[in-house]
Amino acid sequence: MTRLKKILLDESEMPRQWYNLTPDLLSPLNPPLGPGGKPITPEMLAPVFPMNLIEQEVSQQRWIDIPEEIRNILVQWRPSPLIRAYELEEALGTPAKIYYKNESVSPAGSHKPNTAIAQAWYNKQFGIKRLTTETGAGQWGAALSYAGALIGLEVKVFMVRVSFDQKPFRKLMMQTWGGTCIASPSTETQAGRNILEKYPDTPGSLGIAISEAIEAAVTDPTGQTRYSLGSVLNHVMLHQTIIGLEAKKQLAKVGIKKPDVVIGCCGGGSNFAGLAFPFIYDKVNGADIQIIGAEPFSCPTLTKAPFIYDHGDVAEMTPLLPMYSLGHNFIPAPIHAGGLRYHGMAPLVSAALKDGLMEAQAIHQSECFEAGLLFSKTEGIIPAPETTHAIASAIREARKAKEEGKEKVILFNFSGHGLMDLVGYDKYMTGQLSDYEYPESEIASNLEKLKGYPLPR
Amino acid sequence: MTRLKKILLDESEMPRQWYNLTPDLLSPLNPPLGPGGKPITPEMLAPVFPMNLIEQEVSQQRWIDIPEEIRNILVQWRPSPLIRAYELEEALGTPAKIYYKNESVSPAGSHKPNTAIAQAWYNKQFGIKRLTTETGAGQWGAALSYAGALIGLEVKVFMVRVSFDQKPFRKLMMQTWGGTCIASPSTETQAGRNILEKYPDTPGSLGIAISEAIEAAVTDPTGQTRYSLGSVLNHVMLHQTIIGLEAKKQLAKVGIKKPDVVIGCCGGGSNFAGLAFPFIYDKVNGADIQIIGAEPFSCPTLTKAPFIYDHGDVAEMTPLLPMYSLGHNFIPAPIHAGGLRYHGMAPLVSAALKDGLMEAQAIHQSECFEAGLLFSKTEGIIPAPETTHAIASAIREARKAKEEGKEKVILFNFSGHGLMDLVGYDKYMTGQLSDYEYPESEIASNLEKLKGYPLPR
Numbered sequence: 083m084t085r086l087k088k089i090l091l092d093e094s095e096m097p098r099q100w101y102n103l104t105p106d107l108l109s110p111l112n113p114p115l116g117p118g119g120k121p122i123t124p125e126m127l128a129p130v131f132p133m134n135l136i137e138q139e140v141s142q143q144r145w146i147d148i149p150e151e152i153r154n155i156l157v158q159w160r161p162s163p164l165i166r167a168y169e170l171e172e173a174l175g176t177p178a179k180i181y182y183k184n185e186s187v188s189p190a191g192s193h194k195p196n197t198a199i200a201q202a203w204y205n206k207q208f209g210i211k212r213l214t215t216e217t218g219a220g221q222w223g224a225a226l227s228y229a230g231a232l233i234g235l236e237v238k239v240f241m242v243r244v245s246f247d248q249k250p251f252r253k254l255m256m257q258t259w260g261g262t263c264i265a266s267p268s269t270e271t272q273a274g275r276n277i278l279e280k281y282p283d284t285p286g287s288l289g290i291a292i293s294e295a296i297e298a299a300v301t302d303p304t305g306q307t308r309y310s311l312g313s314v315l316n317h318v319m320l321h322q323t324i325i326g327l328e329a330k331k332q333l334a335k336v337g338i339k340k341p342d343v344v345i346g347c348c349g350g351g352s353n354f355a356g357l358a359f360p361f362i363y364d365k366v367n368g369a370d371i372q373i374i375g376a377e378p379f380s381c382p383t384l385t386k387a388p389f390i391y392d393h394g395d396v397a398e399m400t401p402l403l404p405m406y407s408l409g410h411n412f413i414p415a416p417i418h419a420g421g422l423r424y425h426g427m428a429p430l431v432s433a434a435l436k437d438g439l440m441e442a443q444a445i446h447q448s449e450c451f452e453a454g455l456l457f458s459k460t461e462g463i464i465p466a467p468e469t470t471h472a473i474a475s476a477i478r479e480a481r482k483a484k485e486e487g488k489e490k491v492i493l494f495n496f497s498g499h500g501l502m503d504l505v506g507y508d509k510y511m512t513g514q515l516s517d518y519e520y521p522e523s524e525i526a527s528n529l530e531k532l533k534g535y536p537l538p539r
Numbered sequence: 540m541t542r543l544k545k546i547l548l549d550e551s552e553m554p555r556q557w558y559n560l561t562p563d564l565l566s567p568l569n570p571p572l573g574p575g576g577k578p579i580t581p582e583m584l585a586p587v588f589p590m591n592l593i594e595q596e597v598s599q600q601r602w603i604d605i606p607e608e609i610r611n612i613l614v615q616w617r618p619s620p621l622i623r624a625y626e627l628e629e630a631l632g633t634p635a636k637i638y639y640k641n642e643s644v645s646p647a648g649s650h651k652p653n654t655a656i657a658q659a660w661y662n663k664q665f666g667i668k669r670l671t672t673e674t675g676a677g678q679w680g681a682a683l684s685y686a687g688a689l690i691g692l693e694v695k696v697f698m699v700r701v702s703f704d705q706k707p708f709r710k711l712m713m714q715t716w717g718g719t720c721i722a723s724p725s726t727e728t729q730a731g732r733n734i735l736e737k738y739p740d741t742p743g744s745l746g747i748a749i750s751e752a753i754e755a756a757v758t759d760p761t762g763q764t765r766y767s768l769g770s771v772l773n774h775v776m777l778h779q780t781i782i783g784l785e786a787k788k789q790l791a792k793v794g795i796k797k798p799d800v801v802i803g804c805c806g807g808g809s810n811f812a813g814l815a816f817p818f819i820y821d822k823v824n825g826a827d828i829q830i831i832g833a834e835p836f837s838c839p840t841l842t843k844a845p846f847i848y849d850h851g852d853v854a855e856m857t858p859l860l861p862m863y864s865l866g867h868n869f870i871p872a873p874i875h876a877g878g879l880r881y882h883g884m885a886p887l888v889s890a891a892l893k894d895g896l897m898e899a900q901a902i903h904q905s906e907c908f909e910a911g912l913l914f915s916k917t918e919g920i921i922p923a924p925e926t927t928h929a930i931a932s933a934i935r936e937a938r939k940a941k942e943e944g945k946e947k948v949i950l951f952n953f954s955g956h957g958l959m960d961l962v963g964y965d966k967y968m969t970g971q972l973s974d975y976e977y978p979e980s981e982i983a984s985n986l987e988k989l990k991g992y993p994l995p996r
Contacts, residue, residue, distance in 0.1 A: 085611070086550060087550060087611075087614040087615060088550065088614065090547055090549070092547070093543060093544060093545065154542070154544075157544040157545060158544060158622075158626075158918065158919045158920075159919075165615075169615075169689070187644060189919035189920045189921070191958065228919060231915070231916040231917075231919075232626070232916075232917075232919060251958075251961050254961035254962070254964060254965050255921065255958070255961060257964070257965070257968060258912065258915050258921055258961065258964045258968075259915055259916060259921075260916055455715065458688070458715050458716055459688040459689075459716060459717055460688075460689075461615065462615045462616075462646035462685060462688075462689060463615075463646045464646070464712065464715050464716075501648065501708075501712070501958050501959065502958065504708050504711035504712060504715065505711070507711060507714070507715045508711050508714070511714060511715075
């Protein structure tokens with residue numbers, strides 16, 4: 083056995099610092115804006131997040147130490163394996179070498195615990211006792227519940243009602259880890275009660291759930307509750323960079339100085355950023371690396387949206403963020419990759435695209451599920467619907483390498499497994515899956531409503 | 540960070556041979572018996588299994604080479620990590636060092652692919668094109684479908700109807716890997732049609748599904764179909780011993796010459812055997828190791844059943860096997876650990892118990908789910924209901940070590956994750972879970988029916 087399938091790192095080789103892309107952007111990051119279009123100050127965020135995370139959010143420091151206590155928990159599954167996709171390469175007949183970073187090995191099954199553990203730990207350090215958050219399909223709520231169990235924090239998750247009813251298993255994961263999961267809108271918050279009064283039968287939405295989670299945090303009279311977000315924000319991107327930093331060490335172990343192509347799927351941006359930002363650092367410093375964000379064709383934030391200031395949520399509770407956005411009232415088509423159904427994009431990822439440090443591809447879900455099936459039958463692991471977007475993009479690049487006869491190194495992020503999301507595969511296999519057109523007129527009318535908003539530089 | 544959470548092996552350190560316990564038993568294994576009470580010959584098994592696996596089934600050789608082609612697939616997830624349960628130890632306040640072998644990292648989520656890959660490969664080598672099997676909750680059907688996809692064999696799974704209807708996700712896993720999964724009883728076999736005629740609304744049973752799978756294999760006119768079994772048989776135990784062989788190397792890496800206690804949960808016996816047999820080898824050669832099989836209180840094969848000859852299935856299709864058995868008509872109570880609901884026990888495990896090389900513990904499912912919850916909240920991974928039996932036993936031993944003030948090394952097999960089995964946790968957490976009494980009179984009346992069967996030595 084001369085070939086090596088999995089490239090492992092010892093725990094002692096796990097990175098000791100996270101990488102912050104902010105100081106390496108080609109133009110400075112636009113600040114988030116509050117009421118009246120004025121930049122948000124750290125103090126204004128203090129009721130929502132603990133100050134130690136706010137400091138990370140606005141930090142200009144390139145390298146930030148990972149506390150040893152966090153490292154001691156991350157080793158429950160990290161460093162994650164880097165895997166050579168020999169069986170997939172063979173099926174494609176490509177000369178490309180395909181590697182994937184397997185983030186599905188975490189207890190919650192995705193990359194989400196990388197930041198959930200860190201956020202829970204910083205909150206605990208700051209004296210916080212309870213965290214609130216929202217969740218759609220449940221990946222993030224499960225990851226934060228896991229983190230709360232390990233760190234010793236209560237976690238309350240507002241889960242969009244339609245998912246709460248349709249996806250009982252993710253709710254059970256949260257409860258198994260001791261998290262409290264309630265359907266949103268709920269009667270526990272004023273925001274929830276207002277909605278229920280008007281629309282008693284509403285299926286809920288991520289926007290409403292965010293409103294409830296923030297309200298539940300800031301109205302706790304003891305001041306010991308804070309809110310936690312699983313993507314979009316700078317400190318979330320930061321915590322995920324351990325993925326790419328590990329991948330660089332692992333590629334070096336097999337003599338690869340740099341990959342030719344780096345790919346991640348993009349919803350809010352966190353798993354993409356986690357893998358890609360450390361390679362963008364190399365790119366800024368002269369390396370020739372193609373970096374691709376793969377997004378759903380039906381939610382084309384990176385490929386079709388303008389770079390503007392917009393709210394992160396439907397209810398306009400968040401500050402205005404500088405990002406590519408389809409408009410915060412955009413309701414994405416019901417594709418199975420629930421984690422990619424987001425109207426905006428992390429400001430750091432948006433800045434990287436604007437600066438030309440990355441490119442984007444929009445892919446229909448049928449091509450993604452086809453890629454997911456081929457991956458399952460070759461590499462064995464059944465990917466999450468979100469992850470299939472990265473796989474489909476990697477397959478496109480591998481086929482291109484075949485046409486060009488080039489032995490490229492392609493690296494992608496295997497962000498999560500699909501064991502809790504098999505219904506999408508069933509629909510694809512039984513011919514019940516639809517692709518959704520790019521909703522040009524709907525996006526235009528949503529963007530129309532943002533006229534008068536300030537514009538980023 | 541001085542402490543080491545996960546002990547890894549390089550792929551080059553993965554064992555190159557399986558260990559066969561047969562030659563090391565204190566008394567020779569009783570042969571399986573066919574019609575008229577005569578020992579089964581290899582030729583009689585030829586329509587059911589390929590000859591290369593039959594050779595393994597009857598082999599007296601202690602070490603059997605693992606073909607390189609099988610090793611090249613096993614590395615998709617092997618060597619599996621050996622994990623030190625620091626967080627669990629801390630919660631228990633025990634001086635014991637607890638280690639677990641994490642078999643949940645396989646694509647199918649359990650130890651089952653260790654033998655599924657091997658069986659599929661040997662069948663393919665023998666020129667077989669199709670495999671049939673039965674499955675209850677679906678773990679084994681999923682593992683064999685995964686193996687079929689990788690090796691290039693068609694797989695047809697007869698799934699007990701009640702599970703087929705209640706557990707659609709395991710069925711979808713099989714289909715995602717290209718397996719065909721049909722509800723049993725089906726109209727595809729004579730056995731199925733006979734049952735359906737008499738009982739059109741039957742929920743099915745593992746016994747019926749075995750009958751259908753064997754019939755579908757042996758009646759294929761092309762002769763290119765064989766049957767595959769996921770536990771009980773000697774060659775299945777053999778393929779699983781890679782677990783314990785890896786664990787020994789891993790313990791040696793942290794300076795542990797031998798564990799004091801080795802624990803696995805017992806249904807048909809395969810995950811227990813996989814971890815324990817290599818340590819039984821040491822025990823036979825003088826090492827002082829306590830080896831414990833943990834079984835459900837409601838299905839007390841090892842703790843309450845006699846050592847007899849009995850059929851492996853309800854329909855009496857299989858040869859008579861020398862084993863501890865509650866009687867092949869015994870229908871275990873509907874506990875959530877579906878994989879442990881078996882009336883018999885692998886002949887090799889049975890022989891080890893009879894020879895005094897191991898002991899057994901019977902545990903109620905409420906104690907097991909309590910252990911599973913504690914494990915989830917400390918070590919992070921949510922265990923399968925089957926696996927919680929091994930965890931509950933390990934916790935008992937760790938508490939005993941605390942009382943005795945002894946720094947014991949406890950090793951158990953984490954046979955699978957529980958992401959597809961969360962309903963049991965829900966019932967436990969909401970107080971809807973029942974424990975089941977040991978059904979003494981029912982077992983006695985089932986055993987009564989076996990009067991006149993030959994008796995093993």
